[in-house]
Amino acid sequence: MKRWYKERFASTALIVGFFLVWELACVAFGISEIVLPRPSQIIVTLFDRWPALVPHTVQTLYTTLVGFALGVGIGVVIGMIIGSSRVAYDVAFPLLVGLSSIPKVAVVPIFVLWFGAGTVPAVLTAMVISIFPVVVNVATGLATTEPELEDVLRTLRASRTDILVNVGLPRAMPYFFASLKVAVTLAFVGSVIAETVAGNRGIGNMMLIASANFNVPLTFAGLFILAAMGIGLYLVFAAIEKRVTGWANRKAELAMG
Amino acid sequence: MTEALQRTALHAPPPATAPEASVARPLIRIEDVSLTYGRGERKVQALSRTSLDVPNGDFVALVGPSGCGKSTILKIVAQLLSPSEGHVFVAGREIGAVDIRIGMAFQNPTLLPWLSIRDNVMLPLKISQPFRSDWRRKKNGEYRDRADALLAKVGLGGFAGHYPWQLSGGMQQRASLCRALVHEPTLLLLDEPFGALDQFTREELWDVLQALWMEQKPTVLLVTHDLRESAYLANRIVVMSARPGRIIVDETVDYQRPRSIETTFRSDFVELNHRLRSLIFEARAAGSGAIPAGVAA
Ligand SMILES: Nc1ncnc2c1ncn2[C@@H]1O[C@H](COP(=O)(O)OP(=O)(O)O)[C@@H](O)[C@H]1O
Ligand SMILES: [Mg+2]
Numbered sequence: 001m002k003r004w005y006k007e008r009f010a011s012t013a014l015i016v017g018f019f020l021v022w023e024l025a026c027v028a029f030g031i032s033e034i035v036l037p038r039p040s041q042i043i044v045t046l047f048d049r050w051p052a053l054v055p056h057t058v059q060t061l062y063t064t065l066v067g068f069a070l071g072v073g074i075g076v077v078i079g080m081i082i083g084s085s086r087v088a089y090d091v092a093f094p095l096l097v098g099l100s101s102i103p104k105v106a107v108v109p110i111f112v113l114w115f116g117a118g119t120v121p122a123v124l125t126a127m128v129i130s131i132f133p134v135v136v137n138v139a140t141g142l143a144t145t146e147p148e149l150e151d152v153l154r155t156l157r158a159s160r161t162d163i164l165v166n167v168g169l170p171r172a173m174p175y176f177f178a179s180l181k182v183a184v185t186l187a188f189v190g191s192v193i194a195e196t197v198a199g200n201r202g203i204g205n206m207m208l209i210a211s212a213n214f215n216v217p218l219t220f221a222g223l224f225i226l227a228a229m230g231i232g233l234y235l236v237f238a239a240i241e242k243r244v245t246g247w248a249n250r251k252a253e254l255a256m257g
Numbered sequence: 258m259t260e261a262l263q264r265t266a267l268h269a270p271p272p273a274t275a276p277e278a279s280v281a282r283p284l285i286r287i288e289d290v291s292l293t294y295g296r297g298e299r300k301v302q303a304l305s306r307t308s309l310d311v312p313n314g315d316f317v318a319l320v321g322p323s324g325c326g327k328s329t330i331l332k333i334v335a336q337l338l339s340p341s342e343g344h345v346f347v348a349g350r351e352i353g354a355v356d357i358r359i360g361m362a363f364q365n366p367t368l369l370p371w372l373s374i375r376d377n378v379m380l381p382l383k384i385s386q387p388f389r390s391d392w393r394r395k396k397n398g399e400y401r402d403r404a405d406a407l408l409a410k411v412g413l414g415g416f417a418g419h420y421p422w423q424l425s426g427g428m429q430q431r432a433s434l435c436r437a438l439v440h441e442p443t444l445l446l447l448d449e450p451f452g453a454l455d456q457f458t459r460e461e462l463w464d465v466l467q468a469l470w471m472e473q474k475p476t477v478l479l480v481t482h483d484l485r486e487s488a489y490l491a492n493r494i495v496v497m498s499a500r501p502g503r504i505i506v507d508e509t510v511d512y513q514r515p516r517s518i519e520t521t522f523r524s525d526f527v528e529l530n531h532r533l534r535s536l537i538f539e540a541r542a543a544g545s546g547a548i549p550a551g552v553a554a
Contacts, residue, residue, distance in 0.1 A: 148363060149369060152363075152369075155336075155337065155359050156385045157386075158385075167369065171371075247371045
């Protein structure tokens with residue numbers, strides 16, 4: 001318990017220290033705000049321009065979450081199909097790894113070509129980018145289910161659906177939630193890049209315009225907003241994960257308690 | 258009507274003239290079953306024309322050198338595997354044609370880590386008929402009470418709400434026994450269920466199992482490599498040869514029940530163990546040409 005508090009304190013101190021060093025370095029070396037604004041300047045800008053920033057923030061959050069939700073839905077279905085049998089898993093895995101190593105942002109121009117600039121490419125990019133971690137994890141969780149656990153059900157004359165519902169899915173849950181944390185962060189990357197390349201709204205677009213106008217503090221304010229949203233969503237999914245799949249992390253929990 | 262007649266026939270004292278006819282119709286008949294794992298280079302013949310009858314209500318222990326196909330037999334009977342050749346009959350009909358309730362426990366407790374001990378024990382009631390139809394209605398009442406009562410019997414009264422990882426290996430194995438018995442199976446298949454436990458826990462669980470068996474009277478097929486265990490628990494000990502496993506000895510054990518640890522110190526008990534031990538030793542020696550010593554050990 002004591003150690004846990006110490007670690008918490010240390011990481012908070014590190015974050016505060018990071019911004020302090022940044023601030024002091026800017027002052028000490030006389031770095032111009034056109035190159036690197038001080039954190040205090042960025043925060044002031046953030047408050048000053050807040051009313052104008054809200055619609056962009058909402059837009060980015062919206063495209064990210066819609067794309068993420070679609071991606072997770074599709075990813076779960078594909079993951080269940082691939083994970084349903086060891087053979088399907090072994091056959092499909094190389095293709096999966098190959099596809100997921102393509103930089104997904106490369107599809108943005110294609111989406112713009114098909115759907116024009118705006119919200120749709122951002123949603124679709126977020127979707128495409130968040131499908132893969134979910135597919136890989138759900139499939140792995142299902143395919144690596146211990147055959148002994150399935151045998152327990154099979155001696156009871158359980159159907160394939162029974163086994164999936166009672167063993168496969170619960171067993172894949174920790175993998176699924178771990179992938180959500182990754183996917184939601186990636187979805188942000190996707191939608192912001194799409195907004196930057198071909199958006200007319202959103203934080204990415206706002207940052208592009210601000211930097212074109214050499215409004216560097218505003219550009220950095222956008223970055224701060226993105227960081228805050230990313231961390232916030234990560235924490236939400238980490239909290240859900242902990243609640244739902246506590247059984248898989250029992251050792252860590254024991255160590256903390 | 259016919260059923261009533263058959264039943265009286267089952268319980269009638271054996272007529273001295275026709276011992277063959279007096280044998281109760283076996284619940285399980287394994288007939289010339291062979292099974293080969295894998296194919297090509299990596300082919301392993303686990304069973305070769307093995308036959309075994311298990312009468313209804315009997316308690317049979319299956320012992321033999323490791324790797325001789327004991328688990329394979331259990332898996333075939335549980336329909337987790339189908340034989341490459343031969344037939345298996347359950348209650349007189351080809352396996353698969355009749356649905357009998359089966360309870361099974363393995364060497365590892367194989368409890369589902371995301372379920373509480375109680376929910377683990379209730380799993381058969383959730384999955385198998387006829388309990389399944391009433392699952393929604395009874396899971397918080399009758400079924401729950403049944404699981405709790407069984408857990409209390411094996412000394413896990415206070416642990417129904419715990420999760421498997423909060424229990425020791427021996428406690429998990431008790432829970433796994435409860436799961437195997439909660440749906441009052443006709444056939445209980447036990448694959449070295451106490452193999453991973455220390456001797457004291459093991460002997461304690463022998464008594465737990467004996468008491469549960471005397472209460473429910475399921476037909477039991479117990480795989481073990483512990484000769485004392487087989488002699489303590491079973492009505493019949495079947496010894497298998499080294500791979501491919503065949504039955505080489507079939508020995509009746511008729512000590513009175515309930516047996517206790519005292520029984521294991523009796524001279525005839527010790528003598529039986531000695532005899533079985535030397536038989537298995539011979540079986541291993543005979544098979545040593547076919548399998549490397551490391552596998553047989
Ligand atoms: N899934 C499998 N694939 C290939 N070989 C197997 C498999 N399961 C068991 N075997 C082999 O079949 C033989 C019998 O196995 P088993 O029935 O588990 O023996 P035991 O009597 O120890 O329970 C062993 O030699 C084992 O190596
Ligand atoms: Mg075995």
